[in-house]
Amino acid sequence: MAENLPVNSLRTAFDILETLAARDGMSISELASSTERPKSTVYDHLVTLHELGYLVERDGSYQISSDFLRMGDVARQRLEIYQSAGEELQRLANETGEHASLTVEEHGKAVIIATEEGDEAIPVNIYNGIVMKMHTAAPGKAIFAHLGEDRVSEIVETHGLVERTENTITDRDDLRAELAEIRERKYALDDEERLMGMRSVAAPVIDRGGRVRGSLAIYGPTNRIDDELFREDIPDLLMRSANIVEVLMNYD
Amino acid sequence: MAENLPVNSLRTAFDILETLAARDGMSISELASSTERPKSTVYDHLVTLHELGYLVERDGSYQISSDFLRMGDVARQRLEIYQSAGEELQRLANETGEHASLTVEEHGKAVIIATEEGDEAIPVNIYNGIVMKMHTAAPGKAIFAHLGEDRVSEIVETHGLVERTENTITDRDDLRAELAEIRERKYALDDEERLMGMRSVAAPVIDRGGRVRGSLAIYGPTNRIDDELFREDIPDLLMRSANIVEVLMNYD
DNA sequence: AAAAATTTTCCGGCATTACCGGAAATCAGA
DNA sequence: TCTGATTTCCGGTAATGCCGGAAAATTTTT
Numbered sequence: 001m002a003e004n005l006p007v008n009s010l011r012t013a014f015d016i017l018e019t020l021a022a023r024d025g026m027s028i029s030e031l032a033s034s035t036e037r038p039k040s041t042v043y044d045h046l047v048t049l050h051e052l053g054y055l056v057e058r059d060g061s062y063q064i065s066s067d068f069l070r071m072g073d074v075a076r077q078r079l080e081i082y083q084s085a086g087e088e089l090q091r092l093a094n095e096t097g098e099h100a101s102l103t104v105e106e107h108g109k110a111v112i113i114a115t116e117e118g119d120e121a122i123p124v125n126i127y128n129g130i131v132m133k134m135h136t137a138a139p140g141k142a143i144f145a146h147l148g149e150d151r152v153s154e155i156v157e158t159h160g161l162v163e164r165t166e167n168t169i170t171d172r173d174d175l176r177a178e179l180a181e182i183r184e185r186k187y188a189l190d191d192e193e194r195l196m197g198m199r200s201v202a203a204p205v206i207d208r209g210g211r212v213r214g215s216l217a218i219y220g221p222t223n224r225i226d227d228e229l230f231r232e233d234i235p236d237l238l239m240r241s242a243n244i245v246e247v248l249m250n251y252d
Numbered sequence: 253m254a255e256n257l258p259v260n261s262l263r264t265a266f267d268i269l270e271t272l273a274a275r276d277g278m279s280i281s282e283l284a285s286s287t288e289r290p291k292s293t294v295y296d297h298l299v300t301l302h303e304l305g306y307l308v309e310r311d312g313s314y315q316i317s318s319d320f321l322r323m324g325d326v327a328r329q330r331l332e333i334y335q336s337a338g339e340e341l342q343r344l345a346n347e348t349g350e351h352a353s354l355t356v357e358e359h360g361k362a363v364i365i366a367t368e369e370g371d372e373a374i375p376v377n378i379y380n381g382i383v384m385k386m387h388t389a390a391p392g393k394a395i396f397a398h399l400g401e402d403r404v405s406e407i408v409e410t411h412g413l414v415e416r417t418e419n420t421i422t423d424r425d426d427l428r429a430e431l432a433e434i435r436e437r438k439y440a441l442d443d444e445e446r447l448m449g450m451r452s453v454a455a456p457v458i459d460r461g462g463r464v465r466g467s468l469a470i471y472g473p474t475n476r477i478d479d480e481l482f483r484e485d486i487p488d489l490l491m492r493s494a495n496i497v498e499v500l501m502n503y504d
Numbered sequence: 505a506a507a508a509a510t511t512t513t514c515c516g517g518c519a520t521t522a523c524c525g526g527a528a529a530t531c532a533g534a
Numbered sequence: 535t536c537t538g539a540t541t542t543c544c545g546g547t548a549a550t551g552c553c554g555g556a557a558a559a560t561t562t563t564t
Contacts, residue, residue: 005299005300005303005304006295006296006297006299006300006550006551007261007264007265007296007297007300007550007551007552008300008522008549008550008551009259009261009262009521009522009523009550009551010261010262010265010297010300010301010304011300011304012259012522012523013259013262013265014304014306017323018323021322021323021326021327022326024330027540027541028540028541028542029539029540029541037523037524038523038524038525039524039540039541039542040523040524040525040526040542040543040544041522041523041524043258043541043542043543044258044259044522044523044524045258045259045262045522047257047258047542048257048258048259048260048262048263049262051257052257052262052263052266053358053359054266056358056359063327063330064323064324064326064327065327065358065359066324066327066328066356066358066363066365066380066381066383067324067381068320068323068324068327068381069324069325069327069328069365069380069381070273070324070363070379070380070381070382070383071269071270071273071316071320071324071381072316072318072319072320072321072322072323072324072325072380072381073321073324073379073380073381074273074274074316074379074381075273075315075316075317075318075320075321076318076321077379078276078315104318106305106308106317106318107305107308107317111318111322113318113321127322127325127326127329128318128321128322128324128325129318129319129320129321129322129323129324129325129326130322131318131322258521258522259521259522259523260520260521260522260551261521261522261550261551261552264551264552279511279512280511280512280513281510281511281512289552289553290552290553290554291511291512291513291553292513292514292515292552292553292554292555293551293552293553295512295513295514296551296552296553297551299513
């Protein structure tokens with residue numbers, strides 16, 4: 001983090017933007033202390049970002065503008081896997097009644113780029129753009145299993161195998177074994193490895209060139225996702241859907 | 253546009269980001285010529301943005317990362333009107349079979365921050381974050397009608413009354429009269445004023461303090477939206493929903 | 505294969521400007 | 535109206551964004 005960037009002011013700008021995204025309606029003084037920068041500097045950036053249209057002033061305080069929504073949406077639209085997965089996500093959510101989501105890897109992290117809520121879906125924090133460590137939940141592991149040995153090591157090197165619950169995989173050899181097993185059986189399981197009380201299942205989506213593009217997943221509370229659902233029914237649904245997405249994806 | 257900003261490098265950075273959002277998978281050289289800046293400058297920014305995580309390298313070319321999706325989504329979640337309108341949007345889409353959307357004003361423009369597609373919805377370009385001129389379609393006009401004389405003048409001053417179709421309101425007095433009528437009858441109509449073949453209807457959402465927070469709208473093809481739907485049924489649905497959103501919004 | 509062409513990455517110097525302390529202006533509350 | 539807090543503005547300067555050009559890497563052509 002302490003390293004020098006070619007255009008340092010961008011760090012300041014995005015620091016401010018991220019702070020505003022995290023907590024809303026902050027005053028300049030608050031922003032200044034949160035980002036640990038002089039008020040005048042923060043002010044310069046706020047004025048600039050506002051002028052460019054990326055901030056909006058509402059009720060006397062600054063907020064992130066919908067430009068980010070637009071840019072994010074456009075970027076997402078352009079992902080082939082997103083285009084192809086829409087229908088299946090919806091279907092998975094309907095069939096299971098739980099949260100269904102589409103995840104891709106970016107910068108060594110698992111990013112949820114789309115979610116659909118089934119009728120029973122727990123009102124848990126699963127929203128667009130949320131980022132998770134690769135090793136903690138099923139979607140990340142499903143992708144992880146198909147990334148290639150060195151890329152995995154590289155990512156583990158950078159982000160570590162942080163323990164989230166007592167079930168989290170924190171040992172490299174354990175991870176290696178787990179990933180091999182996932183490759184073997186074609187889907188990944190997370191039994192309260194990221195969050196106590198939550199299980200997730202995921203199947204990778206692999207393109208014609210053999211590269212993993214992302215994964216489809218179902219999340220649900222442990223009490224509802226019994227062993228049969230967890231290890232048989234849901235994996236089957238996911239593998240079916242993943243397969244369909246793979247076919248759709250390779251049309252053009 | 254030629255004016256000087258306190259932090260000029262941000263213009264460069266967002267120029268690059270917007271260019272990348274618009275056209276995907278551009279090489280550095282292409283980006284340099286598109287943004288009319290030296291390659292080395294573009295390179296500096298790309299490296300910085302990549303390091304910060306806002307760009308992703310895929311297949312040897314840069315793309316906007318899902319961070320924008322996250323930031324946009326978070327910003328949107330924080331809008332009270334968005335929280336309150338979710339259910340109603342869905343319902344409107346179901347009831348009409350057309351596109352239902354939620355629009356707010358930002359920087360004098362109408363921004364669609366949420367859409368739901370009904371069964372019959374035309375596969376038209378209505379997506380999150382899309383920006384329209386206030387005077388062209390129903391959602392913008394519905395908001396416009398409740399902004400206050402001087403704010404309207406200010407916006408018209410800045411953005412003009414650009415003609416999109418032969419039906420577009422391009423005269424200030426006509427606009428003033430139209431807005432008065434909208435206030436009167438409580439909803440706005442757009443009869444192919446923005447796009448030939450498309451009609452839209454919108455109802456404003458006004459908070460307890462009398463301030464307009466946004467509008468609910470239905471879009472559909474002229475041949476399907478006959479006069480009765482256009483002037484009676486859809487307005488009724490929208491006014492009902494807008495009213496519900498208003499109530500929900502003022503709970504806390 | 506080698507060479508040529510193109511693109512990407514890197515470097516270094518200079519003019520620019522991002523940064524920030526402090527002052528002025530504005531706002532909020534009593 | 536006064537007071538305290540916050541926002542806005544200003545100006546000097548150390549830092550750095552910018553960019554030409556060269557090196558490295560990649561792709562295309564012969």
